[in-house]
Amino acid sequence: MSSTPSTVGRAFEAALYADTDAALDTGASLLAADPASDAELARRGEEFVAAAWRRGWQPADVVRIVRRELAEVHERLVSELVLAEAGRDPRPRGARWAAQLDALGTSRAAGAGAGPGTGTPPPRTDRFSYATAVLELYRLLLRLPSLEPLDAHVPRTEAHGSTSAAAPKDTRMLTRIRALLAKAEATGFPEEAEALSAKAQELMARHSIDEALLAARTHAGDAPGAWRIGVDAPYETAKAVLLDAVAGANRCRAVWNEALGFSTVVGFEPDLEAVELLYTSLLVQATAAMTKAEAAQRAGGRKRTKSFRQSFLAAYAHRIGDRLAAVADAAEGQVTAAEGELLPVLAARDVAVADEAERMFPDTVTTRMRGVHDAAGWEEGSAAADRARVNARTPLRRP
Structure with missing residues (x-):
């Protein structure tokens, strides 16, 4: 029945x-x-x-x-x-x-x-x-599709309901970094913003290095993980390029899912934290600079256009990527003798990140930005990227 x-x-x-x-x-x-x-x-x-x-x-x-x-x-x-x-x-x-x-x-x-x-x-x-x-x-x-699981590498201490002794220190450090970046985004004085951003980036670099060395010395056996970071419309392609640039400078890999509006960033925990914080801050700064540049354009008699904003953000992302790459290359020779042991540690972590990204995303394709044809927007975006402070962060890459 x-x-x-x-x-x-x-x-x-x-x-x-x-x-x-x-x-x-x-x-x-x-x-x-x-x-x-x-x-x-x-x-x-x-x-x-x-x-x-x-x-x-x-x-x-x-x-x-x-x-x-x-x-x-x-x-x-x-x-x-x-x-x-x-x-x-x-x-x-x-x-x-x-x-x-x-x-x-x-x-x-x-x-x-x-x-x-x-x-x-x-x-x-x-x-x-x-x-x-x-x-x-x-x-x-x-109807939600299946995604790559991100919780395959939950730390053993977390899986058993406890936290490490370093957790309170890490929390204070990240709180301080967030506060510095918030002040940098809020101030109307470029020099003050640069100083605040430089200090935040210095703390991020030290935090990442300390965590890498601690893991190596204690044989912690930590592994790369992955975070999803939202990449919202409009102009999401340019935003995804910006996130990719920030991820690369912090020894992470970013894979963009355009259909679902996010990028998956693969890396070690302190580097993932740095990527999210720095990307969010640069996006705020880029948006503020774009709004100011567009206001100047309108004051000169030009109408507000989507192509200007698209070109501005595309140029900003492209130029920031170039600057971050240049800083990363120059940083290879800046490791002091006291930190010499860091180079093989970071090389091993780079390999681990690359392997994990390949495991999670064996089939990826490249994409190109479309609709970038406003010369004024491109010039203003490039200039804004040049004014952004990125070189206080010392992203060390494999030798």
């Missing part, structure tokens, strides 16, 4: 496997008419989130793709589901995963606090609209 499908099951059959608005309306009508289905609807949503984890997604990835493809209401709904499912997730996930959940929890505390995980529709939302939003979200979650 076959059982009768639940309201949620019938709504899913009607709405999740078809792309039409009519199918969505049918499913939403079924759910709206049956408040008793809310608990099952929430449980099924958490199952979709758990399935995303099995396909290689992480909390920030899921929230970012929902923000990219849907609307704010869907972002609130998926945040609730992620946090609800996290409480039932038995796997050791590592510090970065926990930080992503903490960030979501902070955002939720400042928001409405309603959604599938609570069984309560958001304020001023009727049941039909709420059910429609939930089904739209579940459609997206159901």
Whole structure:
């Protein structure tokens, strides 16, 4: 004797496997008419989130793709589901995963606090609209593709629920770096910004070197990992090129997924932290410089154009890449005798990063930037990149 499908099951059959608005309306009508289905609807949503984890997604990835493809209401709904499912997730996930959940929890505390995980529709939302939003979200979650898993190298201490003795020091160092970069981005005085950025980059370099030497001396057996960093529209190609340049200067490899709006950066933990911080700061500085240059162009009678902005950011990324590469080449001869043991350590880490990137991404292709044809935008972007402070960082590469 076959059982009768639940309201949620019938709504899913009607709405999740078809792309039409009519199918969505049918499913939403079924759910709206049956408040008793809310608990099952929430449980099924958490199952979709758990399935995303099995396909290689992480909390920030899921929230970012929902923000990219849907609307704010869907972002609130998926945040609730992620946090609800996290409480039932038995796997050791590592510090970065926990930080992503903490960030979501902070955002939720400042928001409405309603959604599938609570069984309560958001304020001023009727049941039909709420059910429609939930089904739209579940459609997206159901169709997420598989990604390269990033948690294959969770440190042994994290996997057992503890942290290393160096963790508090690392946290203070990164907090100081973030504060310096925030001040550099906020100041209106170029000289002050350069000094602050130089100090932050010096700290990043020392942090990376100290971690590499500590791992070698203690035979820690650490391995490269990978982080996903969002590369958002507009002008995402230029932004991906900028991230690639920063990654290369910090002994990392970046692989851009244009369709899903992120780059996967492969490297050792302190270098990954440096890449994310420096890329974010340079992107802020590039955007501010672009806005200022565009205002000057408009004051001269030129209209605001997409081609100017595209060309500006493309030139900025290209020029920063050249400068970072030149600094990296020059830095090979700057290692002091006291740090001579660092060269073979970094050479071994470079090989490990290259091997891990090849393992994760055996098939990659190159891409070219399109729509870069505004001469004024290119010149202004190149000039802005020349003004950016990049050479205080001493990225040492293999000999």
